Amino acid sequence: MSEEVLTLRGVVKEFDGKTILDGIDLTIRQGEVAVIIGPSGCGKSTLLRCINALEPIREGEILLQGEPIRAGAKNLPSLRQKIGMVFQSYDLYPHMTVMENITLSPRKVQKRDRREVEREAAELLARVGLSDKAESYPRQLSGGQKQRVAIVRMLIMQPEILLFDEVTAALDPEMVREVLDVMLELAHQGRTMLIVTHEMAFAQAIAHRIIFMDDGRIVEEGTPGQFFTKPQTKRAQEFLDRFRFDT
Amino acid sequence: MQALGLDVLFKGQNFIRLLGGLGVALRISLIAVVISIPAGVLLGTLMTKKNPVIRGILRFYLEFMRIMPQMVLLFLVFFGSTRSLGLDLSGETSAVIVFSLWGTAEMSDLVRGAITSIPRHQYDAAAALCLSERQTYYYIIFPQALRRLLPLSINLITRMIKTTSLVLMIGVVEIIKVAQQIIEANRMSSPNAAFGVYLTVFMMYFLACFPISMLARFLEKRFYE
Numbered sequence: 001m002s003e004e005v006l007t008l009r010g011v012v013k014e015f016d017g018k019t020i021l022d023g024i025d026l027t028i029r030q031g032e033v034a035v036i037i038g039p040s041g042c043g044k045s046t047l048l049r050c051i052n053a054l055e056p057i058r059e060g061e062i063l064l065q066g067e068p069i070r071a072g073a074k075n076l077p078s079l080r081q082k083i084g085m086v087f088q089s090y091d092l093y094p095h096m097t098v099m100e101n102i103t104l105s106p107r108k109v110q111k112r113d114r115r116e117v118e119r120e121a122a123e124l125l126a127r128v129g130l131s132d133k134a135e136s137y138p139r140q141l142s143g144g145q146k147q148r149v150a151i152v153r154m155l156i157m158q159p160e161i162l163l164f165d166e167v168t169a170a171l172d173p174e175m176v177r178e179v180l181d182v183m184l185e186l187a188h189q190g191r192t193m194l195i196v197t198h199e200m201a202f203a204q205a206i207a208h209r210i211i212f213m214d215d216g217r218i219v220e221e222g223t224p225g226q227f228f229t230k231p232q233t234k235r236a237q238e239f240l241d242r243f244r245f246d247t
Numbered sequence: 248m249q250a251l252g253l254d255v256l257f258k259g260q261n262f263i264r265l266l267g268g269l270g271v272a273l274r275i276s277l278i279a280v281v282i283s284i285p286a287g288v289l290l291g292t293l294m295t296k297k298n299p300v301i302r303g304i305l306r307f308y309l310e311f312m313r314i315m316p317q318m319v320l321l322f323l324v325f326f327g328s329t330r331s332l333g334l335d336l337s338g339e340t341s342a343v344i345v346f347s348l349w350g351t352a353e354m355s356d357l358v359r360g361a362i363t364s365i366p367r368h369q370y371d372a373a374a375a376l377c378l379s380e381r382q383t384y385y386y387i388i389f390p391q392a393l394r395r396l397l398p399l400s401i402n403l404i405t406r407m408i409k410t411t412s413l414v415l416m417i418g419v420v421e422i423i424k425v426a427q428q429i430i431e432a433n434r435m436s437s438p439n440a441a442f443g444v445y446l447t448v449f450m451m452y453f454l455a456c457f458p459i460s461m462l463a464r465f466l467e468k469r470f471y472e
Protein backbone atom coordinates (compact mmCIF):
# COMPACT_ATOMS: atom_id res chain seq x y z
CA MET A 1 0.00 0.00 0.00
CA SER A 2 1.25 3.46 -0.81
CA GLU A 3 2.03 6.21 1.67
CA GLU A 4 -0.70 7.88 3.74
CA VAL A 5 -1.02 11.51 2.70
CA LEU A 6 -3.88 12.48 4.94
CA THR A 7 -5.13 10.89 8.13
CA LEU A 8 -8.09 11.97 10.22
CA ARG A 9 -8.70 10.46 13.63
CA GLY A 10 -11.91 11.11 15.57
CA VAL A 11 -12.43 14.60 14.20
CA VAL A 12 -15.25 16.46 15.94
CA LYS A 13 -16.38 19.90 14.87
CA GLU A 14 -19.03 21.95 16.60
CA PHE A 15 -20.58 25.20 15.56
CA ASP A 16 -22.87 27.19 17.86
CA GLY A 17 -23.40 24.12 20.00
CA LYS A 18 -24.40 22.01 17.03
CA THR A 19 -22.26 19.03 16.08
CA ILE A 20 -21.27 19.31 12.44
CA LEU A 21 -18.67 16.56 12.32
CA ASP A 22 -19.19 13.72 14.74
CA GLY A 23 -16.04 11.61 14.91
CA ILE A 24 -14.59 11.34 11.42
CA ASP A 25 -11.88 8.74 10.72
CA LEU A 26 -10.44 8.84 7.26
CA THR A 27 -7.22 7.94 5.47
CA ILE A 28 -6.26 9.10 2.02
CA ARG A 29 -3.28 7.43 0.35
CA GLN A 30 -0.87 8.73 -2.26
CA GLY A 31 -2.52 8.83 -5.69
CA GLU A 32 -5.97 8.05 -4.39
CA VAL A 33 -9.06 9.86 -5.67
CA ALA A 34 -11.76 9.87 -3.01
CA VAL A 35 -15.17 11.42 -3.57
CA ILE A 36 -17.37 12.50 -0.68
CA ILE A 37 -21.09 12.56 -1.35
CA GLY A 38 -24.07 13.07 0.87
CA PRO A 39 -27.13 15.25 1.45
CA SER A 40 -26.71 19.01 1.92
CA GLY A 41 -25.73 19.93 5.44
CA CYS A 42 -24.14 16.55 6.14
CA GLY A 43 -20.83 18.27 6.91
CA LYS A 44 -18.87 17.37 3.79
CA SER A 45 -17.82 20.93 2.95
CA THR A 46 -16.99 21.60 6.60
CA LEU A 47 -14.79 18.51 6.54
CA LEU A 48 -12.72 19.95 3.68
CA ARG A 49 -12.48 23.30 5.45
CA CYS A 50 -11.27 21.57 8.61
CA ILE A 51 -8.64 19.62 6.68
CA ASN A 52 -7.29 22.90 5.37
CA ALA A 53 -7.48 24.40 8.89
CA LEU A 54 -9.85 27.10 7.73
CA GLU A 55 -12.00 25.97 10.66
CA PRO A 56 -10.75 24.88 14.09
CA ILE A 57 -11.79 21.41 15.26
CA ARG A 58 -12.85 20.52 18.79
CA GLU A 59 -11.51 17.00 19.08
CA GLY A 60 -9.41 14.54 17.16
CA GLU A 61 -6.44 15.16 14.93
CA ILE A 62 -5.70 15.77 11.29
CA LEU A 63 -2.31 14.56 10.06
CA LEU A 64 -0.75 15.63 6.81
CA GLN A 65 2.06 13.23 5.91
CA GLY A 66 2.30 12.53 9.63
CA GLU A 67 2.37 16.16 10.75
CA PRO A 68 -0.59 17.54 12.69
CA ILE A 69 -2.35 20.48 11.07
CA ARG A 70 -4.25 22.87 13.31
CA ALA A 71 -5.91 26.26 12.81
CA GLY A 72 -3.72 28.97 14.31
CA ALA A 73 -0.58 26.82 14.47
CA LYS A 74 2.78 28.42 13.74
CA ASN A 75 3.76 26.00 10.99
CA LEU A 76 0.38 26.36 9.28
CA PRO A 77 1.53 28.41 6.26
CA SER A 78 4.21 25.88 5.34
CA LEU A 79 1.98 22.86 5.97
CA ARG A 80 -0.81 24.40 3.95
CA GLN A 81 1.43 24.53 0.91
CA LYS A 82 0.93 20.78 0.70
CA ILE A 83 -2.82 21.27 0.40
CA GLY A 84 -4.50 22.81 -2.60
CA MET A 85 -8.11 23.85 -2.35
CA VAL A 86 -10.69 25.05 -4.87
CA PHE A 87 -13.97 26.54 -3.74
CA GLN A 88 -17.49 26.54 -5.09
CA SER A 89 -17.47 30.31 -5.68
CA TYR A 90 -14.03 30.34 -7.43
CA ASP A 91 -12.89 33.24 -5.22
CA LEU A 92 -10.41 34.68 -7.65
CA TYR A 93 -9.04 38.06 -6.58
CA PRO A 94 -11.24 40.46 -8.59
CA HIS A 95 -8.69 43.30 -8.72
CA MET A 96 -5.95 41.20 -10.29
CA THR A 97 -5.51 39.73 -13.74
CA VAL A 98 -5.55 35.98 -14.25
CA MET A 99 -1.75 35.93 -14.37
CA GLU A 100 -1.47 37.99 -11.17
CA ASN A 101 -4.01 35.75 -9.44
CA ILE A 102 -1.95 32.70 -10.28
CA THR A 103 1.52 34.05 -9.59
CA LEU A 104 0.88 35.96 -6.35
CA SER A 105 1.35 33.11 -3.89
CA PRO A 106 4.29 31.39 -5.62
CA ARG A 107 6.12 34.70 -5.71
CA LYS A 108 5.22 36.11 -2.30
CA VAL A 109 4.94 32.93 -0.24
CA GLN A 110 7.33 30.55 -1.97
CA LYS A 111 9.63 33.39 -3.07
CA ARG A 112 10.05 31.88 -6.49
CA ASP A 113 11.49 33.77 -9.41
CA ARG A 114 8.89 35.81 -11.25
CA ARG A 115 9.90 34.72 -14.76
CA GLU A 116 9.97 31.06 -13.86
CA VAL A 117 6.55 31.28 -12.19
CA GLU A 118 5.04 33.13 -15.12
CA ARG A 119 6.38 30.54 -17.53
CA GLU A 120 4.87 27.73 -15.47
CA ALA A 121 1.59 29.65 -15.18
CA ALA A 122 1.47 30.03 -18.96
CA GLU A 123 2.04 26.28 -19.42
CA LEU A 124 -0.69 25.41 -16.94
CA LEU A 125 -3.10 27.89 -18.51
CA ALA A 126 -2.44 26.29 -21.88
CA ARG A 127 -3.23 22.87 -20.42
CA VAL A 128 -6.67 24.07 -19.31
CA GLY A 129 -7.27 25.88 -22.60
CA LEU A 130 -6.97 29.45 -21.32
CA SER A 131 -3.75 30.68 -22.94
CA ASP A 132 -5.46 33.78 -24.28
CA LYS A 133 -6.90 34.82 -20.91
CA ALA A 134 -3.69 35.53 -18.97
CA GLU A 135 -4.23 39.30 -19.00
CA SER A 136 -8.00 39.19 -18.48
CA TYR A 137 -9.70 40.15 -15.26
CA PRO A 138 -11.95 37.62 -13.50
CA ARG A 139 -15.08 39.65 -14.35
CA GLN A 140 -14.33 39.09 -18.05
CA LEU A 141 -14.43 35.31 -17.68
CA SER A 142 -17.28 32.80 -17.61
CA GLY A 143 -17.85 30.71 -14.50
CA GLY A 144 -16.19 27.67 -16.03
CA GLN A 145 -13.16 29.70 -17.05
CA LYS A 146 -12.89 31.21 -13.59
CA GLN A 147 -12.99 27.79 -12.01
CA ARG A 148 -10.24 26.53 -14.33
CA VAL A 149 -8.12 29.54 -13.37
CA ALA A 150 -8.76 28.72 -9.70
CA ILE A 151 -7.53 25.18 -10.34
CA VAL A 152 -4.36 26.48 -12.01
CA ARG A 153 -3.85 28.91 -9.12
CA MET A 154 -3.93 25.94 -6.76
CA LEU A 155 -1.74 23.65 -8.90
CA ILE A 156 1.11 26.11 -9.25
CA MET A 157 1.73 25.83 -5.49
CA GLN A 158 2.65 22.17 -6.13
CA PRO A 159 0.37 20.71 -3.44
CA GLU A 160 0.47 17.05 -2.36
CA ILE A 161 -3.29 16.73 -2.03
CA LEU A 162 -6.04 18.56 -3.88
CA LEU A 163 -9.35 19.45 -2.22
CA PHE A 164 -12.35 20.29 -4.40
CA ASP A 165 -15.37 21.76 -2.63
CA GLU A 166 -18.42 21.46 -4.91
CA VAL A 167 -16.49 23.20 -7.64
CA THR A 168 -19.21 22.80 -10.27
CA ALA A 169 -22.21 23.61 -8.05
CA ALA A 170 -22.32 27.29 -9.03
CA LEU A 171 -21.74 26.70 -12.75
CA ASP A 172 -24.19 26.78 -15.63
CA PRO A 173 -24.75 23.21 -16.85
CA GLU A 174 -22.87 23.70 -20.13
CA MET A 175 -19.74 24.76 -18.24
CA VAL A 176 -19.63 21.86 -15.82
CA ARG A 177 -17.99 19.56 -18.33
CA GLU A 178 -14.95 21.73 -19.03
CA VAL A 179 -14.14 21.83 -15.32
CA LEU A 180 -14.73 18.12 -14.75
CA ASP A 181 -12.46 17.30 -17.70
CA VAL A 182 -9.62 19.20 -16.06
CA MET A 183 -10.19 17.24 -12.86
CA LEU A 184 -10.28 13.93 -14.73
CA GLU A 185 -6.93 14.75 -16.30
CA LEU A 186 -5.47 15.50 -12.86
CA ALA A 187 -6.76 12.14 -11.64
CA HIS A 188 -5.11 10.39 -14.59
CA GLN A 189 -1.82 12.08 -13.68
CA GLY A 190 -2.01 10.22 -10.39
CA ARG A 191 -2.76 13.20 -8.17
CA THR A 192 -4.14 12.64 -4.70
CA MET A 193 -7.59 14.16 -4.63
CA LEU A 194 -10.46 14.58 -2.19
CA ILE A 195 -13.59 15.76 -3.95
CA VAL A 196 -16.96 16.90 -2.64
CA THR A 197 -19.54 16.86 -5.41
CA HIS A 198 -23.19 16.42 -6.34
CA GLU A 199 -22.32 15.08 -9.80
CA MET A 200 -23.06 11.37 -9.35
CA ALA A 201 -21.99 10.28 -12.82
CA PHE A 202 -18.74 12.15 -12.42
CA ALA A 203 -18.17 10.67 -8.97
CA GLN A 204 -18.65 7.21 -10.45
CA ALA A 205 -16.21 7.94 -13.27
CA ILE A 206 -13.36 9.53 -11.32
CA ALA A 207 -13.42 7.94 -7.87
CA HIS A 208 -11.34 5.08 -6.56
CA ARG A 209 -13.40 5.29 -3.41
CA ILE A 210 -16.77 6.77 -2.55
CA ILE A 211 -17.29 8.13 0.95
CA PHE A 212 -20.93 8.61 1.89
CA MET A 213 -21.59 11.08 4.70
CA ASP A 214 -24.78 11.85 6.57
CA ASP A 215 -25.35 13.83 9.75
CA GLY A 216 -21.67 14.50 10.41
CA ARG A 217 -20.55 10.89 10.12
CA ILE A 218 -19.11 8.61 7.48
CA VAL A 219 -21.96 6.17 6.95
CA GLU A 220 -20.56 4.03 4.17
CA GLU A 221 -17.42 3.66 2.08
CA GLY A 222 -16.69 1.59 -0.96
CA THR A 223 -15.62 1.43 -4.56
CA PRO A 224 -17.93 3.24 -6.97
CA GLY A 225 -18.97 -0.15 -8.38
CA GLN A 226 -20.14 -1.43 -5.00
CA PHE A 227 -21.59 1.81 -3.76
CA PHE A 228 -23.69 2.80 -6.73
CA THR A 229 -25.02 -0.67 -7.53
CA LYS A 230 -25.30 -2.27 -4.10
CA PRO A 231 -25.24 0.33 -1.30
CA GLN A 232 -25.04 -1.42 2.07
CA THR A 233 -26.89 1.04 4.26
CA LYS A 234 -30.46 2.21 4.11
CA ARG A 235 -29.49 5.86 4.23
CA ALA A 236 -27.22 5.50 1.22
CA GLN A 237 -29.98 3.71 -0.67
CA GLU A 238 -32.45 6.47 0.09
CA PHE A 239 -29.93 9.09 -0.94
CA LEU A 240 -29.18 7.39 -4.25
CA ASP A 241 -32.89 6.88 -4.94
CA ARG A 242 -33.31 10.63 -5.06
CA PHE A 243 -31.06 10.76 -8.10
CA ARG A 244 -33.00 8.17 -10.08
CA PHE A 245 -35.76 9.21 -12.37
CA ASP A 246 -37.30 5.89 -13.48
CA THR A 247 -40.96 5.68 -12.56
CA MET B 248 -23.21 96.19 -9.01
CA GLN B 249 -24.42 98.58 -6.36
CA ALA B 250 -27.76 96.79 -5.98
CA LEU B 251 -26.17 93.37 -5.61
CA GLY B 252 -23.59 94.72 -3.26
CA LEU B 253 -20.72 93.36 -5.33
CA ASP B 254 -18.92 96.69 -5.40
CA VAL B 255 -17.62 96.12 -1.88
CA LEU B 256 -15.40 93.35 -3.12
CA PHE B 257 -13.34 95.75 -5.15
CA LYS B 258 -12.75 98.15 -2.32
CA GLY B 259 -9.25 97.93 -0.93
CA GLN B 260 -8.02 94.39 -0.23
CA ASN B 261 -11.47 92.90 0.33
CA PHE B 262 -11.37 90.22 -2.33
CA ILE B 263 -7.88 89.15 -1.40
CA ARG B 264 -8.94 89.04 2.25
CA LEU B 265 -11.82 86.73 1.39
CA LEU B 266 -9.43 84.45 -0.49
CA GLY B 267 -7.17 84.49 2.54
CA GLY B 268 -10.14 83.42 4.65
CA LEU B 269 -10.81 80.55 2.28
CA GLY B 270 -7.12 79.68 2.58
CA VAL B 271 -7.46 79.37 6.36
CA ALA B 272 -10.51 77.09 5.97
CA LEU B 273 -8.71 74.92 3.43
CA ARG B 274 -5.53 74.80 5.51
CA ILE B 275 -7.42 73.54 8.58
CA SER B 276 -9.23 70.91 6.48
CA LEU B 277 -6.07 69.83 4.68
CA ILE B 278 -4.07 69.26 7.86
CA ALA B 279 -7.03 67.44 9.42
CA VAL B 280 -7.40 65.25 6.34
CA VAL B 281 -3.70 64.38 6.27
CA ILE B 282 -3.97 63.26 9.90
CA SER B 283 -7.41 61.61 9.65
CA ILE B 284 -6.76 59.33 6.71
CA PRO B 285 -3.87 57.25 8.06
CA ALA B 286 -5.30 57.32 11.59
CA GLY B 287 -8.72 56.33 10.26
CA VAL B 288 -7.23 53.46 8.25
CA LEU B 289 -5.46 52.18 11.35
CA LEU B 290 -8.47 52.46 13.68
CA GLY B 291 -10.89 51.20 11.02
CA THR B 292 -8.77 48.09 10.51
CA LEU B 293 -8.66 47.52 14.27
CA MET B 294 -12.46 47.82 14.40
CA THR B 295 -12.76 44.75 12.16
CA LYS B 296 -10.80 42.66 14.68
CA LYS B 297 -12.51 40.34 17.09
CA ASN B 298 -11.01 41.77 20.30
CA PRO B 299 -14.09 43.05 22.22
CA VAL B 300 -12.13 45.58 24.32
CA ILE B 301 -10.55 47.33 21.35
CA ARG B 302 -13.85 47.25 19.50
CA GLY B 303 -15.74 48.66 22.46
CA ILE B 304 -13.32 51.54 22.93
CA LEU B 305 -13.32 52.42 19.23
CA ARG B 306 -17.09 52.15 19.02
CA PHE B 307 -17.42 54.55 21.96
CA TYR B 308 -14.99 56.99 20.36
CA LEU B 309 -16.87 56.90 17.07
CA GLU B 310 -20.30 57.37 18.65
CA PHE B 311 -19.02 60.18 20.88
CA MET B 312 -17.60 62.07 17.90
CA ARG B 313 -20.78 61.54 15.94
CA ILE B 314 -23.22 62.55 18.64
CA MET B 315 -21.35 65.66 19.79
CA PRO B 316 -22.07 68.67 17.58
CA GLN B 317 -18.79 69.84 16.10
CA MET B 318 -19.37 73.23 17.67
CA VAL B 319 -19.45 71.70 21.13
CA LEU B 320 -16.24 69.84 20.36
CA LEU B 321 -14.62 73.09 19.30
CA PHE B 322 -15.68 74.82 22.53
CA LEU B 323 -14.60 71.84 24.55
CA VAL B 324 -11.09 71.85 23.13
CA PHE B 325 -10.62 75.61 22.82
CA PHE B 326 -12.02 76.73 26.17
CA GLY B 327 -11.81 73.45 28.05
CA SER B 328 -8.12 72.93 27.40
CA THR B 329 -7.30 76.39 28.76
CA ARG B 330 -9.30 76.00 31.96
CA SER B 331 -8.58 72.44 32.87
CA LEU B 332 -5.20 71.70 31.31
CA GLY B 333 -3.72 75.16 31.42
CA LEU B 334 -2.87 75.01 27.73
CA ASP B 335 -3.09 78.08 25.60
CA LEU B 336 -4.15 76.64 22.26
CA SER B 337 -4.79 79.04 19.40
CA GLY B 338 -8.15 78.86 17.71
CA GLU B 339 -6.63 77.33 14.61
CA THR B 340 -4.77 74.65 16.53
CA SER B 341 -7.96 73.76 18.40
CA ALA B 342 -9.79 73.57 15.10
CA VAL B 343 -7.16 71.25 13.64
CA ILE B 344 -7.37 69.01 16.72
CA VAL B 345 -11.18 68.82 16.59
CA PHE B 346 -11.35 68.21 12.87
CA SER B 347 -8.64 65.56 13.05
CA LEU B 348 -10.43 63.73 15.87
CA TRP B 349 -13.75 63.96 14.09
CA GLY B 350 -12.28 63.07 10.68
CA THR B 351 -10.45 60.08 12.15
CA ALA B 352 -13.69 58.80 13.67
CA GLU B 353 -15.65 59.19 10.43
CA MET B 354 -12.81 57.79 8.36
CA SER B 355 -12.41 54.77 10.62
CA ASP B 356 -16.07 53.92 10.15
CA LEU B 357 -15.73 54.21 6.37
CA VAL B 358 -12.65 51.97 6.46
CA ARG B 359 -14.40 49.45 8.69
CA GLY B 360 -17.35 49.39 6.30
CA ALA B 361 -15.11 48.96 3.26
CA ILE B 362 -13.13 46.13 4.83
CA THR B 363 -16.16 44.22 6.08
CA SER B 364 -17.75 44.53 2.65
CA ILE B 365 -15.02 42.27 1.26
CA PRO B 366 -16.52 38.76 1.19
CA ARG B 367 -15.31 36.20 3.72
CA HIS B 368 -14.37 33.97 0.77
CA GLN B 369 -11.52 36.26 -0.19
CA TYR B 370 -9.89 35.62 3.19
CA ASP B 371 -10.43 31.88 2.78
CA ALA B 372 -8.94 31.83 -0.69
CA ALA B 373 -5.94 33.83 0.48
CA ALA B 374 -5.49 31.53 3.49
CA ALA B 375 -5.78 28.42 1.34
CA LEU B 376 -3.09 29.90 -0.90
CA CYS B 377 -0.85 30.27 2.15
CA LEU B 378 -0.71 34.05 2.34
CA SER B 379 0.06 35.33 5.83
CA GLU B 380 -2.40 37.66 7.53
CA ARG B 381 -0.28 40.68 6.64
CA GLN B 382 0.05 39.61 3.03
CA THR B 383 -3.69 39.00 2.85
CA TYR B 384 -4.45 42.54 3.97
CA TYR B 385 -1.73 44.08 1.84
CA TYR B 386 -2.35 42.27 -1.45
CA ILE B 387 -6.00 41.23 -1.25
CA ILE B 388 -8.13 43.15 1.25
CA PHE B 389 -6.78 46.73 1.19
CA PRO B 390 -6.63 47.10 -2.60
CA GLN B 391 -10.25 46.00 -2.89
CA ALA B 392 -11.37 48.08 0.10
CA LEU B 393 -9.61 51.12 -1.35
CA ARG B 394 -11.81 51.09 -4.42
CA ARG B 395 -14.91 51.27 -2.28
CA LEU B 396 -13.32 53.77 0.06
CA LEU B 397 -12.04 56.43 -2.32
CA PRO B 398 -15.33 58.08 -3.33
CA LEU B 399 -16.62 57.94 0.25
CA SER B 400 -13.52 59.49 1.76
CA ILE B 401 -13.51 62.26 -0.80
CA ASN B 402 -17.05 63.13 0.21
CA LEU B 403 -15.82 63.26 3.79
CA ILE B 404 -13.19 65.80 2.74
CA THR B 405 -15.77 68.14 1.20
CA ARG B 406 -17.93 67.77 4.31
CA MET B 407 -14.92 68.79 6.38
CA ILE B 408 -14.24 71.86 4.28
CA LYS B 409 -17.84 72.98 4.66
CA THR B 410 -17.89 72.34 8.39
CA THR B 411 -14.85 74.55 8.98
CA SER B 412 -17.29 77.49 8.79
CA LEU B 413 -17.93 76.75 12.49
CA VAL B 414 -14.43 77.72 13.59
CA LEU B 415 -15.31 81.40 13.51
CA MET B 416 -17.06 80.65 16.81
CA ILE B 417 -13.69 80.20 18.49
CA GLY B 418 -12.22 83.30 16.94
CA VAL B 419 -10.52 81.89 13.86
CA VAL B 420 -10.75 84.39 11.05
CA GLU B 421 -11.73 82.15 8.17
CA ILE B 422 -13.78 82.96 5.11
CA ILE B 423 -17.17 83.48 6.81
CA LYS B 424 -15.62 85.67 9.47
CA VAL B 425 -13.84 87.79 6.85
CA ALA B 426 -17.14 88.11 4.99
CA GLN B 427 -18.88 89.32 8.16
CA GLN B 428 -16.10 91.82 8.81
CA ILE B 429 -16.37 93.22 5.29
CA ILE B 430 -20.13 93.54 5.57
CA GLU B 431 -19.88 95.21 8.99
CA ALA B 432 -17.26 97.68 7.84
CA ASN B 433 -19.31 98.74 4.83
CA ARG B 434 -22.71 98.84 6.46
CA MET B 435 -23.16 102.57 5.72
CA SER B 436 -21.57 102.89 2.29
CA SER B 437 -23.03 99.67 0.77
CA PRO B 438 -26.02 98.40 2.70
CA ASN B 439 -26.52 95.62 0.15
CA ALA B 440 -23.07 94.14 0.71
CA ALA B 441 -24.42 91.05 2.53
CA PHE B 442 -25.83 89.60 -0.64
CA GLY B 443 -22.81 90.20 -2.84
CA VAL B 444 -20.28 89.07 -0.26
CA TYR B 445 -22.09 85.89 0.69
CA LEU B 446 -22.68 85.14 -2.98
CA THR B 447 -18.92 85.38 -3.45
CA VAL B 448 -18.37 83.16 -0.41
CA PHE B 449 -20.77 80.65 -1.92
CA MET B 450 -18.87 80.69 -5.21
CA MET B 451 -15.56 80.21 -3.40
CA TYR B 452 -16.81 77.20 -1.44
CA PHE B 453 -18.26 75.84 -4.63
CA LEU B 454 -14.99 76.25 -6.54
CA ALA B 455 -13.11 74.56 -3.71
CA CYS B 456 -15.48 71.59 -3.31
CA PHE B 457 -16.80 71.03 -6.80
CA PRO B 458 -13.53 69.69 -8.32
CA ILE B 459 -13.22 67.35 -5.33
CA SER B 460 -16.77 66.07 -5.85
CA MET B 461 -16.07 65.63 -9.56
CA LEU B 462 -12.97 63.62 -8.73
CA ALA B 463 -15.09 61.41 -6.47
CA ARG B 464 -17.57 60.81 -9.26
CA PHE B 465 -14.81 60.08 -11.76
CA LEU B 466 -13.17 57.56 -9.44
CA GLU B 467 -16.51 55.94 -8.69
CA LYS B 468 -17.14 55.41 -12.38
CA ARG B 469 -13.69 54.02 -12.95
CA PHE B 470 -13.91 51.53 -10.12
CA TYR B 471 -17.47 50.35 -10.59
CA GLU B 472 -17.35 49.85 -14.34
